[in-house]
Amino acid sequence: MDSYQIREQFLDYFAQRDHQILPSFSLIPQHDPTLLLIGAGMAPLKPYFTGEKKPPHPRITTCQKCLRTPDIERVGYTGRHNTFFEMLGNFSFGDYFKEQAIIWSWELVTEVFRIPKDRLWISIFQEDEEAFKIWSQEIGISGERIVRLGDKDNFWEIGHGPCGPCSEIYYDLGPETGCDKPGCTVGCDCDRYLEVWNLVFTQFCREPDGRLTPLQQTNIDTGAGLERLATVIQGGDSIYDTDLIYPIYEHFAGLASVGKKRQVIPLRIVTEHSRGIVFLVADGVLPSNEGRGYVLRRLLRRAERFGQLAGMTGNFLTEVVPLIVQLMGDAYPVLKQRQKHIQKIVEVEEKRFQETLSQGVEILEEYMARLRQEKQRTMPGEWAFKLYDTYGFPLELTREILSEQGIEVEEESFARSLAAQQQRARGARAGLEAANSIYQESVGLTTLFNGYHKLKSKSRILALLIDGKRCPEANKPGTKVELFLDRTPFYAEGGGQIGDTGTIIGKRGQLTVNDTFTTPSGQIVHRGILQQGVLAEGDLVTAQVEEERRRAIRRSHTATHLLHRALKEVLGEHANQAGSLVSPDQLRFDFTHFTPLSVEQIYKVEERINSKIRENLEVNISYTTLQQAQSAGAEALFGEKYDPESVRMASIGEYSRELCEGTHTSATGEIGLFRFLSEEGIGAGLRRFEALTGEKAYRYTVDQTTRLKHLSQVLRTPPERLEEKVQEMLNEQRRLEKFNQEVKQKLASYQAEALLLKAQEVNGVKVISEAVEADSMDHLLMFTDEIKGRLNRAVVVLGAVEDGKVLLVGAVTPDLVKLGLSAKKIITAVARQVGGGGGGRPDLAQAGGKNPAALSAALKSVSSLVRECR
Template identity: 40%
Template sequence: MQSQEIARRWIEFFTSKDHTAVPSASLVSSDPSLLFTVAGMVPFIPYLTAREEAPYDRAVSVQKCIRTGDIEEVGKTARHGTFFQMCGNFSFGNYFKTEAIGFAWELLTSSISDGGYGLDKNRLWVTVYLDDDEAAALWQQIAGLPAERIQRMGKKDNYWHTGQPGPGGPCSEIYYDRGPAYGPDGGPAVDDVRYIEIWNLVFMQYQLSAVRSKEDFDVAGELPKKNIDTGLGLERLALILQGVENFYETDQVRPVLDAAAAISGKEYTSAETAADPHHTDDVRMRVVADHIRSALMLISDGVTPSNEGRGYVLRRLIRRAVRAMRLLGVERACLPELLPASRDAMKGVYPQVEADFERIARIAYAEEKSFLRTIASGTARMEEAVTESKAAGTSLSGAEAFALHDTYGFPIDLTLEMAEEAGLAVDEAGFRSLMLEQRQRAQADARGKKSGHADLSVFNELLAGGQTIFTGYDELDGESRVRAILSGGRKVAHAATGDEIEIVLAQTPFYAEAGGQAADTGLLTGDGFIAEVLDVQRPVKGLSVHKAIVREGEMPADAMVRAAVDRQRRHAAEQAHTGTHIVHAALHQILGPEALQRGSFNKAGYLRFDFSWGEGLSSATRSEIEEVSNIAIRNNYRVDTNVMALADAKALGATALFGENYGSDVRVVEIDGAWSRELCGGTHVASTSLIGSLTLLGDQSVGSGNRRVEAFVGMDAFRHLAAERALVTELSDMLNVPSNLLPERLATTLNKLKTAEKELERLRKDQLAAEAATLVGTARFLAGVQVIAHDGGAVGGADDLRTLALDLRNRLGSAAAVVAVAGVANGRPMVLVATNEAARAAGVKAGMLVKLAAGILGGGGGGKDDVAQGGGSDPAQVPAALAAVVGAIQQRS
């Protein structure tokens, strides 16, 4: 049974059971604590946790999901993948355990001709929570399962909660027995490879008051409404119904795997054990198949490669796939062959991947091309690091390996491979330590961001009393009532001078940060107190929370206040926000509709705008964007806002930010009608001339396929231009030319500088040649070898020593010769030894002599038998180091 048919039967079965079919949400999660939609229940969290009223009692979906926590295991097991589809059925206070178990058993075991999946009842096992006697009894009553095929598990395996105070409950998992060829008998409690989990039924029935860990929490009581949340892994069921070994061989994944095999010339064998010689190549092909599909679906949902967040995950997936192909022996670009195979496998269920393939392919191919360049540039840096490490006589440091990874995107396995080829060890433990530190910083940052919204109970309680009314579209000051004062996440009765607090008002003119627009600041004044508003956020939809500090007096929790927004700062922010819309329209006019918005931020006097574009903007293009923007400002276009139904806004052609969630009614901002028409909840000037002017600061890459432009507006634009004018005036005065002749004079000056540098380089080489001609006469015969040991004093660097040593070696002819030259550059001593073929035949090797000399200098070194280099930390030891080289040669006799 094909994956598309599995999904179709799922939806049809549950709609026949009065469930509302809900389309898959984007992989880009609307939950601020999640990068991606990681489970089928994520879009339903507001309903399951009662933050919002569910629009239906029962729902069914086939949800796209991404998880990368076990990315290192991809390809090694039958069930680890980054992209997967979760089939789910949900009840919001409607049905509970009896119906959930009945539905699951009916769908799994009904014959294919009756619309079911036709699984053998005798191969199905279930697990239930230790204390869930009710579920165990229902499985026996409804499914007729014998007691020995119902296994009880602990909280670690069969209890669900969010990790925060809130709903939770036991779960029951359904397993399929793949047979004795896959492992020992005894059910899922014994072996979860033979017995593969296909469906999890979560019985959400308790209110948890405290959650200390997965297995340590307090139950406050039962929920007033019990919910059902289930998830069946489509890929896991597909591997069973299609009779394949693992999900990489199912119909939506196997075509990419076959393409990887064809391109690499490798044979895919379905090898499952590491002892199998084919196992490594099989794992690599599975990695390619999984990661290419995940990249296809992520780009389809608007994610583009970058160095942070979702974009970093996408970049890592593409680069791991390219790296896997490289390890399979393919060093050329191969996504143009792999990605279409994934498109054709997925388009039946997700037709948008075909409709949008041109954009998807452009982004993916550009990233692959960029990574291939990364490998090239990283290789150059890697070779430098190897040379430096050998010269110092050390292994490649963990810091260097980390820099190669972090700066160049160089995979550690590639670093290890190349270092081994060069005969150099790598401080892998140091690298892993630095990687761990980076992950811990990222996790701490993520926790820090999440902690602001971790326990939303107090905000949900306030929201239940009514939403905050925003009056800031029409007024910048007004009377309001304080609904609550919070300190440390708890309500307090009052706040005194110096207290940093959060304030919830009944209504507010303060704009809460949203849509890329920074929050308002200002003052709250009342009877005997003044509080300064520093920031405004919305931890839950519909509730504005003012972060403030009490500057004077004592503020009670039920006070009446005069809320006054900083008018100048708001106006400057409105200039910037309207300027953002203008820049967006200018980009569309000049670059075309493919310049899709990928994010923006605007605050008083400043804006930045991210958009999809694969290459840098020329200075002429930037000038044209700036000109179009300022013409729109000069033409004094009206800025109109209208609230309308989302469907009507789309019919008008209003531009929406991909991945943003919009309600049924939206706010449409128009600049000169259709010239710019966008969905936007921000605040704006009434007409474009109020912006004053706009000055672009340039553009930069923010990840492969994405660019960022920045600009100043209003007085900030004027100040920027004034500063640039002052700089031009200063340069004109320094060079004593009019400003219009500055480019010509600077070009002339730079050319003269380059000519002088070339002449200095020529003179330096002549000086070294003359020095070599003199030094060749100082050669001594020691133990049958010509030896020159020269202290060059202060030198320009290692290149000078190398040039001198090789010149001297050539001048000494074919008889056995050794040249050792040393010097001090930037306060650090270095030594270089060169030997000719005859000397090496006599057993004199440069690497051995350099290690001896570098050790005396307080460092290390190494290299090949013909040329080797080393360094140290004690310049005073240069004569002793050279003497040691001479002594070592003499001792040969």
């Protein structure tokens, strides 16, 4: 049975038992800032478990793509750990519970998948007598094959809230895959007992004081890793033997060096990470140094490093993309749709890291040279960690390169440095959780947004927060307050559109709203300052949005849709939205593209948008099903999850259709004017376009026209000839710069002859160390090159003072470099005397300093420095 059939049979099994099949959600979590990526089948369904949202059906089944990295360092070293995986699951929300979940899981595993019963073991929570009774009496499992485990392994909880015991089904891969320890059994950390299915029985609530109280509604949350199920069903010993992964492993094995093909661990790591890389990029993640972009970068760089360790060359990660799309594209069509985009992003990042890696090799070579000079055979762990942290070198790669030179790594200090970094990361995560916890009391409060067609609404205050704590009222003017209303015309920040501002007025008090946003649980928060009087929970108030600001935001949002369509027409369909910020009369739009836009392309985009504004196209908002919207050609953003039964579609004539929850103009003519402001690269394959609309666009145009007229007057040239005039001036400037350079070169030649006469002989080396007149470091380098070119066995150090600062250049002729003299060491010692520092190569170095008064004495010390070196 292949993996595609396993996936389909699992979903069909539960569909036949009245479960609704939901498609996989994106790896990018929606409306949950506490999660970086989806790492479990239940994660996208969390609002259904907490009661924040009603599930579309009390029984659900999914095959959810997941990615998590806590065990990344174990990937490749075991046969079961992975970062990317597919999690099969069945879920119940207040419907069936423990007994039915256990019966169905056993039936599916043993009767549908035909996994031998004598190879299966069961784990339960040590105090869960109900689960033991079901497994032993209902299913007929003998007591010795049911293993009781503690809180760490078999009780699922995350802080306060819903939690419960769990039960797992394990498959015995056989003693040959185990650790050979006498006590090896279920729960051992070796590869012998493979967990294939985890059944979580959510039946308790963990109270803040630590007590467990029964939940009114019990839930079922199960997860079976497709890769692990395939391992068992297809008779493999590890996930790398499955039809999901083995073809990729074989591909990379064919690229490895002949002598390194047996290096299983590097090949496994490259194979496993390559799948996660492809799926992350397909879902809209781009490499960066923070957030989920850093997760992608880390996976790609780790795969690149271990690929090189196995002897692979070229862009081997880019080249494997078509194979992964071929293997997974039928189950996940987005891979086929975005294949070219995925390949381009991976290629850009792969080449960039190869350059970084070569820099790391240079640093490592400097470390080795230093160790040889100091006659040391052990590299400090801190050095190895710097290579790991800054240049992406795995410890294994550093260890291998050093071993060829007979050098070891001091690994204890490396481990300490790594542990300190991980502790900092844990602290950052804890801070994020604490920041979001203040809104937990608001869970259950719902606000009706009625602001699409009105800017003023009668509302009631549901809750009030001051300093993150719920209070019955706010009564001190100047107090920062967060309000929850039963209904509101205020648009909460989302979809790139910033939140509304305005006022909330009651009979006894008034609040100025400075921002509107949603909590991690989806509630709308009005953040502002109490201006006067008292506002309390239960008060009837009037919520009033700032009208002109909202009107300006609508202009920018509709213009953003026009920009998206225009970019696709001018650049190509690959120009997909990757982020946006819609603010009053100004917008920022991030999109996928690989080169800077030309002046002509920017003009075409701007002209196309203004043409559509002049046409005054009607903007129509409609609600339809996701399928109907996509059939109509509506753009759906990658990473967004839409309700298949009801989506909001914004149509601009026949020109643009997008799924959008934001606010818009009724026609494009209301935008008034669209003006380009800037365009720049912000990451690999990612560009940013900024523009103005409405009043700001008009003011910008007036300002630019005024500047143009003023420039025309200054240059005494008609506006239509300004470009020609500036080009003439630039040509003249270049001619004068060339002439000036030639004059400087001649002067340097004359001065060099004078300086040659001042050369001193120090242990057979000619030394010139003088102060000269130079207006820049480049000028000083010119002097140095002129002198150095006329000498053999020479050391030249020149200094100058410019703008109250010391400039220094040092040079050593090639014959002396071979004998061990270093311009870098000499210039560093001289620079220290003038209160500065510098660096460079053995043959040429430069430095700066803060103390011009010490320059003369510093230059006089050069002879003694050369004498010490010789």
